[in-house]
Amino acid sequence: MSDRTVATTCPFCGVGCRLDLHTRSAENQIAHVTTPYDHVVSRGNLCVKGRFGWDFIYHPNRVLTPLIRKELQRAGQRTQANRDDWREATWDEALELVTDRFAATVKNFGADATAVFCCAKATNEDNYVLQKMFRAAIGTNNIDHCTRLCHAGSVVALQMAIGSSAMSNTASEVSESDLIIITGSNTAETHPIIALQMKEAVKRNGLQIIVADPRRVEMVNFSALWLNQKPGTDVPLFSAMANVILAENLYNKNFVTARTENFDAFAKSMRDFTPEYAERISGVPRDDIVRAARMYAGAKRAAIYWALGIPEHTHGTENAMALIHLALLTGHIGKPGTGLNPLRGQNNVQGASDAGAMPWDYPGYQKADDPRVVEKFRAAWGNTPSAKRGLSTTEIANAWGTGEIKAMYIMGENPLMSEPNLRHAHHMIEQLEFLVCQDLFINETGRYADVILPGASWAEKDGTFTNTDRRVQLVRKAFEPFGDSRADWQIVCEVARRLEKKLGREKSAYWDYAHPSEILEEMGQLVPAYAGITYDRLDGNGLQWPVPNREHPGTPFLFENEFPRGRAKFHALVYQPSAEQPDAEYPFILTTGRVLYHWHGGTQTRNSILDFAQPEALVEINPDDAARLAVNEGDAVRVSSRRGAIVLRARVTEKASRGVVFIPFHFAEAAANMLTNDAIDPQAKIPEYKICAVKIAHATTAELETKRD
Numbered sequence: 001m002s003d004r005t006v007a008t009t010c011p012f013c014g015v016g017c018r019l020d021l022h023t024r025s026a027e028n029q030i031a032h033v034t035t036p037y038d039h040v041v042s043r044g045n046l047c048v049k050g051r052f053g054w055d056f057i058y059h060p061n062r063v064l065t066p067l068i069r070k071e072l073q074r075a076g077q078r079t080q081a082n083r084d085d086w087r088e089a090t091w092d093e094a095l096e097l098v099t100d101r102f103a104a105t106v107k108n109f110g111a112d113a114t115a116v117f118c119c120a121k122a123t124n125e126d127n128y129v130l131q132k133m134f135r136a137a138i139g140t141n142n143i144d145h146c147t148r149l150c151h152a153g154s155v156v157a158l159q160m161a162i163g164s165s166a167m168s169n170t171a172s173e174v175s176e177s178d179l180i181i182i183t184g185s186n187t188a189e190t191h192p193i194i195a196l197q198m199k200e201a202v203k204r205n206g207l208q209i210i211v212a213d214p215r216r217v218e219m220v221n222f223s224a225l226w227l228n229q230k231p232g233t234d235v236p237l238f239s240a241m242a243n244v245i246l247a248e249n250l251y252n253k254n255f256v257t258a259r260t261e262n263f264d265a266f267a268k269s270m271r272d273f274t275p276e277y278a279e280r281i282s283g284v285p286r287d288d289i290v291r292a293a294r295m296y297a298g299a300k301r302a303a304i305y306w307a308l309g310i311p312e313h314t315h316g317t318e319n320a321m322a323l324i325h326l327a328l329l330t331g332h333i334g335k336p337g338t339g340l341n342p343l344r345g346q347n348n349v350q351g352a353s354d355a356g357a358m359p360w361d362y363p364g365y366q367k368a369d370d371p372r373v374v375e376k377f378r379a380a381w382g383n384t385p386s387a388k389r390g391l392s393t394t395e396i397a398n399a400w401g402t403g404e405i406k407a408m409y410i411m412g413e414n415p416l417m418s419e420p421n422l423r424h425a426h427h428m429i430e431q432l433e434f435l436v437c438q439d440l441f442i443n444e445t446g447r448y449a450d451v452i453l454p455g456a457s458w459a460e461k462d463g464t465f466t467n468t469d470r471r472v473q474l475v476r477k478a479f480e481p482f483g484d485s486r487a488d489w490q491i492v493c494e495v496a497r498r499l500e501k502k503l504g505r506e507k508s509a510y511w512d513y514a515h516p517s518e519i520l521e522e523m524g525q526l527v528p529a530y531a532g533i534t535y536d537r538l539d540g541n542g543l544q545w546p547v548p549n550r551e552h553p554g555t556p557f558l559f560e561n562e563f564p565r566g567r568a569k570f571h572a573l574v575y576q577p578s579a580e581q582p583d584a585e586y587p588f589i590l591t592t593g594r595v596l597y598h599w600h601g602g603t604q605t606r607n608s609i610l611d612f613a614q615p616e617a618l619v620e621i622n623p624d625d626a627a628r629l630a631v632n633e634g635d636a637v638r639v640s641s642r643r644g645a646i647v648l649r650a651r652v653t654e655k656a657s658r659g660v661v662f663i664p665f666h667f668a669e670a671a672a673n674m675l676t677n678d679a680i681d682p683q684a685k686i687p688e689y690k691i692c693a694v695k696i697a698h699a700t701t702a703e704l705e706t707k708r709d
Helices: 048-058 091-109 126-136 152-161 171-176 190-207 216-224 233-245 252-259 263-271 276-280 286-300 317-332 347-353 371-381 393-402 422-429 486-503 515-526 623-629
Strands: 004-009 019-025 027-035 067-069 084-088 114-117 180-183 208-212 223-228 302-306 338-342 407-411 434-439 451-454 465-466 471-475 586-594 618-621 637-640 644-651 660-664 677-680 692-698
Touching: 004 471, 027 048, 067 091, 067 276, 091 114, 091 407, 091 434, 091 451, 091 486, 114 393, 126 347, 126 371, 126 407, 126 465, 126 486, 126 515, 152 317, 152 338, 171 190, 180 286, 180 317, 180 515, 190 208, 190 216, 208 216, 208 233, 208 286, 223 286, 233 263, 233 276, 233 317, 252 317, 276 286, 286 317, 286 644, 302 317, 317 338, 347 465, 371 515, 393 422, 465 515, 586 618, 618 623
Parallel strands: 114 407, 180 208, 180 302, 208 223, 302 338, 407 434, 434 451, 586 660, 618 644
Antiparallel strands: 004 019, 019 027, 067 084, 067 451, 465 471, 586 692, 618 660, 637 644, 637 692
């Protein structure tokens, strides 16, 4: 039996479901989890992660006291530690070591010899103070987080075309749509509660769904049309739809004339993207492309939803731009049930981005190299921050290897699972002079660290998350932090206070917050979209930004009357093939992604009961390909690329298209990113996770690696 209920927000995907934690307070135990039927996001439903995946907070491997390596590491000789290579330390000892080393690095090599990875699983307040510390106390913009590895291409394209990079509409508005396009998204597994609402709209309202995906994902079963494209062919596919809309005069002339620019140059670039051309490139039949174009253009209210299958390419920015063009051509934006809706992955990747956890933007997407922005934040923080754009995640990882980055601070991220070409990433991190990780567990990256600072879980602190549709919601503390762990914002503020003294800063940027509500209030003073958001306004369903003042009710959908950049801008497009194509030696295309029971690098879900539901990685292979390879269900196979190889079991399934295999990226013992290509989108700096060339050979079960505790 429980004796107390705490309303909070789910710590997994970007949907932002409400969780009611029914607790036994005397035992610091969660008895069970429910969600109310009147919550606008979850509506009484939870996926398996939200319902059962919270038990990682009790895992015996959690770090509950500061740890210091018994033998501090040196550049070029850094190794991964075992559990007995650490010793417990006091907070004072650990913080003194961290601040001594960072202060010495800044004094000897400059602020840009340091960098930080913020965390999309942490709160807005945690991320705000961490980026503030590196900007105001240290003086660098070498600040990023996992948004660089997921929707960076979407962000760049949306900023170029519209001037805002967030989801334009509310996910629950799918009930007001008569057609939606889902592309690059296995929505039923990665955003299950949004998928439930889509399925319900099909059943109750006659919603039509077009799915464009190389895999037969679950939402295909609810679709009116499946565009079974080859990976990496989004630009020709969606530009061919635009070609049809233009050729058949189906576009919204009034909208194009009144609210867009550069239409003529765009229209000219679309002439070569005929449905016949797109069929040759994408494999989607010409008639299906024409049908999809007519369905989308002819709908009264149509929306586009996409996830990582669009931006995680060397041409990810162009992929997203091709989708944006469809909405601008038809005027399917600025109304309920329409819009451009990138489904954000992590629970707070939207909020971490809003809070400034990026190298090119201060909080609120205010440009780091704009002198007016720098002056604004100097006035607020007291110290002059850098006006130089910082390094992105992928650039920071490479700078470890060159010695450009010498001291690294990582909060809640696991780049030794999330970086592409992991063999190269391991070599790069070995060159660091000093590494501190702030986390719940010693993950694959943490094993390289000199110091581990134990952070509190989402159930042990207050704060806010911002979900995929811009909804800011409360995270409420159910228990005091376990052991000697601390809330991330409290750790960061103490590090910042000590750093300012050791660096001789004349004026403190202010770190003496009594509660995270004060941090959000400061953020609101600097970020206009958050100006009207306060904790006392967030009960119930939260608020969707922009909320420009404390009387404003929030904004369910954007761009009703204008775009942030004024007129939305069309862009001429050309098709560039993916960086790596299959050939005789590596005949298969590998694509990667998530599965229902796990989340990202697995730091949380692989330390929960969910790991029993899916304890190992599987490679999905089409039955025809499996027959040619003489591979049966459950066989051990070796999948190799030009960068590495892993051994895992085969799953023979019609979900995989011929010539395309799929591996989830949650499993360290069969890490998909040992295979992936580190070629990047030149504009967004995002790696090409979604396509590389691989070969498959038989292996033995003895070669299967087991999970490391």
